[in-house]
Amino acid sequence: MFLLMMMPLCFMKKMFWLVQMMLFLMMFLFMNLSMNVMFYSNLSYMLGCDMISFGLIMLSIWVSILMIMASENLYKENYYYELFLFNVMLLLLMLYLTFSSMNMFMFYLFFESSLIPTMILILGWGYQPERIQAGLYLLFYTLFVSLPLFLGIFYIFNNMNTMIMYMYKFLSYDYVMLYLAMIMAFLVKMPMYFVHLWLPKAHVEAPISGSMILAGIMLKLGGYGLLRVLIMFQEINKKIGFIWIVISLLGGVYISLKCFCQVDMKSLIAYSSVAHMGLVISGMMTMNYWGFMGSYLLMIGHGLCSSGMFCLSNMNYERFMSRSLFINKGMMNLMPTLSLWWFMLMISNMAAPPSMNFWGEVELINSLISWSRMSMFMLMMISFLSAGYSLYLYSYSQHGEYNLGLYSFYLSCSREYLLLLLHWLPLNILIMKIDYVMVWF
Template sequence: MLKFLMMMVFMMPLCLKKKMFWMVQMMLMMMMFLFMNLTIFNESYCNLSYMISCDIMSFGLIMLSIWICLLMMMASENLLKMSYYVEFFMFNLIFLLIMLFLTFSVMNLFMFYLFFEGSLIPTLMLIIGWGYQPERIQAGMYLLFYTLFASLPLLMGILYLYTMKYNNNIYFLKFMNLNMYLLYFCMIMAFLVKMPMYFVHLWLPKAHVEAPVSGSMILAGIMLKLGGYGLMRVLVLMENLSLKLNFIWVSLSLIGGFYISLMCFCQIDMKSLIAYSSVAHMSLVIGGIMTMNYWGYLGSYILMIGHGLCSSGMFCLANINYERLHSRSLYINKGMMNFMPSMSMWWFLLLSSNMAAPPSLNLMGEINLINSLVGWSWVSMIMLILVSFFSAGYSLYLFSYTQHGKYYTGMYSFYSGVSREYLLLMLHWLPLNLLVLKVDYVMMWL
């Protein structure tokens, strides 16, 4: 694992040279293929080096991080055209990738906290440095304070755990079974805010709307998954207590998911709609993890990977329209089928994956999650029906609004999609729908 870390560290000076945009992209692609060929054993941690290691859970999420970072560069070619601090942008991106790589691979709980928080800084830089509106400062503050406020108790919890057990290794957490209410709330609140759970989700739509396309992609693709990953690792620590108290979070997220699905129908900003749909999907993930059963964990993991690819692709689509029309409003982005008929197909493919149509990973994850939640309590079926139905509803609403209708007459210049954009969308959609064939690989990891 250290070899990949070194590779990223040595890519950083490369970013600061001129005309290295495509070179860094190629290097990321090479790293992705090298990482894919790692040997992963199902039993436990492997590829250990200097307290950095990898099991199946971190393997999938690290692979997703490298892939999304590669696609972020591909989507941000506009910065290169305008030569808008592109060297610093690449540096920032690689720094973010290092932080994410370390978050998913360290075995020490304190180090995990450190990198979990550290990944916030480059994201903040992306939003404040390359965002579009002046409100981006406020969005950055929301992001920072929501996350920091909730994660200070986590730090206290980790330190308390260390003073009590003299051990912070994630692997050894499963041998402890603590019965402390306050510790339980301290340990999981940070992850619930990061997910984000309904009630503490307000930073997400704000951050998404103000972020540049790369910021939105990394937020939707990886940042929300940090919360899920943390929950999966930490809940093992307090199993008995979790079984007693988790009904709070399951009911909160299911009702919140339904309410957010309704909110999606009120949005007129494309990015805002996609951001709210992320919250609705993540509510299912929280529900699945909190049921504490095998199906729930599997479903959450699969849906996290699927949502990372799907949501990121949808932000790319919204950005492709934004680059042409300079507006994200659904009133102006109408009748796109007249201008970009082939882009319309990509809208359809990614939105169909978003509403969990076969053969996407989202469907596989949702089947597992529905299985786990209905097994946990049949009453949850009511909310699951509504969330699933409305997720199809707002996906169709977004598609029909953007692709059909009378187009905006004020469009005086327009150009069709370029090959880079089609490649970018294909690289989102193909893994999302082909990984279903390798889902047995995911099913073995617990």
């Protein structure tokens, strides 16, 4: 209701920052909801919240606030910013409903409809003409696999006469086709290696706000779906779950190597997301306690970290009008304070303590090694290479001689520092409250 009532506010003149402040208020109200750690709480109208939903909804609201903060240029240039705000509100509403639906069909409905505002963001506010192709990729990859999910949900409904997710823990199916139908949509959304091609395209063409919401929340929709659905398929997942683990771990190594070939900053960060999500998928597919915990933590950590890195690359883009590593170099000479932020977010990306990425990766490594000793080699490669491409991006953009073709240059402003602080602080402070996640699982 809060979000719905805010929608007219978007179309009033000079209300850009007020909308953001109201979202801050909403975030504060939501954080103070009494959460019961073990069960669903705040139940009404087939909506409810448990610990997973709570964390992801909080992340959605937070990233939406930061999206508005990062898109000040739209407001300054008067570039359809009322529509932009409306779009962000709509997207946030869809995400909120996706994460809090208890009915599987409602979940499916909102899961799919969150695609539309994202696509409008890419098509309406993107930079290059290729954004249309990126939008089509995004749409068709997702739509191709979501019809089987739709049919799977109704098959289960016919069988069980319920769609409430809570009831799924009493079910057990051993059908390969149903298993594939139910999880493929989420694997594409994550994205798993082999079906990841839409992600770098969408990221590179999207405006900063589109990139932030894609990296921050859209990839987590897949993970959330898997966390909910895998309960039904424990038997069959024991038999064929290893396929996904192998694909994700090998894919993680390949993609990490691919990161070293990127010259576009956004593209590099997008590919690193695929590598991180590979770990998340393989952790979930081991179906053990550590794996579920680690994948949830890494999802939240990655949402904050990746979003912050996109903000950084966008700050360079707004000054140089280019995201190429050949042009963005020697930044330490021009903006030394920003170099610190690059450093802070890069080490979080390579999972250094005390970030949530570190905690999540430790748990995922635990779960995968307990599942099979052989996975150790792949995990070593992924961890090493993730440090490698983070350092590669950092050193290429910050060190070296700066570009002499620069004509004029403006330094960073307090809004940008605040934006980065609001990404970095929760990422490294939430480790204090890690016990909530542990208790839930």
